[in-house]
Amino acid sequence: MRETSETTILLIGGTGQNGATLLSRLLAGVPGFVPIGELGFLWDRAIQGNLPCGCGVPFHECPFWGAVGQAAFGGWEKVDAAEAVRLRGRVLSRRRHRHMSLPLTLPLMAWPALSGPYRESLMRYAELVRRVYEGVRAVSGARVIVDSTKVPGHGFTLWNAGEVDLRVTHLVRDSRGVAFSNLRSVPRQSTIDGRAYRGRHAPARTAARWIWINLAYELLAALGAPVETVRYEDLVRDPRGELARIAAFAGAPTDPSTLQFLRDGEVEFPVAHLVAGNRVRLVSGRTRIRADEEWRVSLPPRQQRVVLAMTWPLTLRYRRRAARGRASGGGTHRAAAS
Numbered sequence: 433m434r435e436t437s438e439t440t441i442l443l444i445g446g447t448g449q450n451g452a453t454l455l456s457r458l459l460a461g462v463p464g465f466v467p468i469g470e471l472g473f474l475w476d477r478a479i480q481g482n483l484p485c486g487c488g489v490p491f492h493e494c495p496f497w498g499a500v501g502q503a504a505f506g507g508w509e510k511v512d513a514a515e516a517v518r519l520r521g522r523v524l525s526r527r528r529h530r531h532m533s534l535p536l537t538l539p540l541m542a543w544p545a546l547s548g549p550y551r552e553s554l555m556r557y558a559e560l561v562r563r564v565y566e567g568v569r570a571v572s573g574a575r576v577i578v579d580s581t582k583v584p585g586h587g588f589t590l591w592n593a594g595e596v597d598l599r600v601t602h603l604v605r606d607s608r609g610v611a612f613s614n615l616r617s618v619p620r621q622s623t624i625d626g627r628a629y630r631g632r633h634a635p636a637r638t639a640a641r642w643i644w645i646n647l648a649y650e651l652l653a654a655l656g657a658p659v660e661t662v663r664y665e666d667l668v669r670d671p672r673g674e675l676a677r678i679a680a681f682a683g684a685p686t687d688p689s690t691l692q693f694l695r696d697g698e699v700e701f702p703v704a705h706l707v708a709g710n711r712v713r714l715v716s717g718r719t720r721i722r723a724d725e726e727w728r729v730s731l732p733p734r735q736q737r738v739v740l741a742m743t744w745p746l747t748l749r750y751r752r753r754a755a756r757g758r759a760s761g762g763g764t765h766r767a768a769a770s
């Protein structure tokens with residue numbers, strides 16, 4: 433049992449549009465780290481939908497994932513992907529009105545013993561996920577597997593199932609930046625769920641969701657899970673410093689000077705086999721890392737004020753936590769800091 437115990441699972445959590453795909457691609461350059469994208473969507477977007485892997489070829493043509501499927505299940509055709517999607521729906525509560533479902537299902541996610549059927553679904557789903565991790569470990573020899581399934585339910589599931597060595601990087605982006613990204617209509621990479629464009633959401637709705645998702649990670653930390661906060665704005669300003677901090681938190685410290693793929697604020701993205709995630713997954717060549725702060729000029733001031741009025745307590749908390757971390761030379765690991 434616990435075959436993955438020598439491998440750490442680093443989960444990137446947080447809201448949508450928080451830079452998780454960028455962070456995953458940067459971590460691909462850190463020795464021992466193997467990012468795999470949003471594993472929670474492997475079942476429908478990859479196994480069923482055959483969307484392109486981060487390496488550029490369709491999922492079922494990717495040699496890496498082919499080997500992982502063999503190692504984990506004896507081939508992906510042995511996996512009942514539809515059943516996995518059903519279990520995921522029960523555990524993560526991605527229902528039609530999912531913007532309302534998090535406050536309602538958070539108690540169950542945090543304390544699954546409240547419901548026998550919920551706990552049973554959770555254990556079955558966690559077992560599927562754990563087998564994929566084990567396959568990734570067997571194929572890649574990773575010391576740290578990076579899973580960027582950001583939705584809180586995924587983190588609670590892994591924590592409550594207790595079968596893996598879990599660390600959570602809680603990636604927080606300015607709520608106004610997230611609100612502006614959610615106003616834009618972006619073409620999806622597929623119409624697998626019948627929508628050609630990513631949905632647009634009003635800023636107040638994004639703000640409410642931003643609060644609940646971030647509170648969910650505060651709760652996960654309060655339950656004892658190792659959770660560390662990283663701000664998107666700090667990551668793009670000082671990628672080397674933040675990657676080194678994350679690597680140390682994941683138990684695989686690295687010397688920042690060895691991160692040669694990062695130079696002069698530019699990055700040569702290493703190849704990474706990311707399943708699901710946004711378009712940053714497929715960008716190649718040399719890319720300048722800079723903060724996406726178009727919201728400062730393009731989100732109307734009135735809407736900026738609405739979003740900030742709703743989210744300022746947590747925003748202030750994360751700013752102060754980051755400043756404390758810098759002052760103490762890193763380590764805003766919540767369990768130790770608060």
Ligand SMILES: [Zn+2]
Pocket residue numbers: 485486487488489494495496497704705706
């Ligand atoms: Zn691939």
